Amino acid sequence: MKTKIKKGDDIKIISGKYKGKYGKVSSVLKKNNQVLIENINIKTKHIKPKQTDEKGYIKKIEQPIHYSNIKLATQIV
Template sequence: MKTKIKKGDDIKVISGKYKGKYGKVSLIIKKNNQVLIENINIKTKHIKPKQKDDKGYIEKVEKPIHYSNIKLITKAV
C-alpha cells in the first residue's frame, strides 16, 4: 500500500455508511489497506463472562475502514 495518508491526518469519508463525516486517523493497518479513524465506524461487541462470578458486558469498538473510502483533507504537522 502506497498512500499519502499518515497517522494524525484529518480525513473525510467519501463512501459507505459514514459518508460525509470527518475524522482523524489514529492507526494504519498496511496488511489489509485499512485505517482506523477516531469516532467513525463504531461497532458494539458483546463480551461473555470468562468465569462463573464475572458478568458479561457490552463494549463499543472502533473498526477500520478501507483507505479507498477516505479522502485526505489536511496533513498532520
C-alpha cells in the first residue's frame, strides 16, 4: 500500500495510547505499513545476562505504530 508519509515528516497520532501527540517520523517500515516516531511508544525490554560474570540491564526501545493511526500534521502547537 502506498503511503504519503516519509522520514522526517511531522505527524499527529489520531488513535491509541498516544492520541493527540505530535512527533517526527524516524523511519518507515513499508513491509508492515508501520512507522517509528521519535520519543513515542517507548517500551522497556529486560535483557538477561549472557554469561555468569555479566549483569542484566533494561533497554528502552521505540516500537512502530501502524500508519492508519497517524496523519500528517499541518501545524505543530
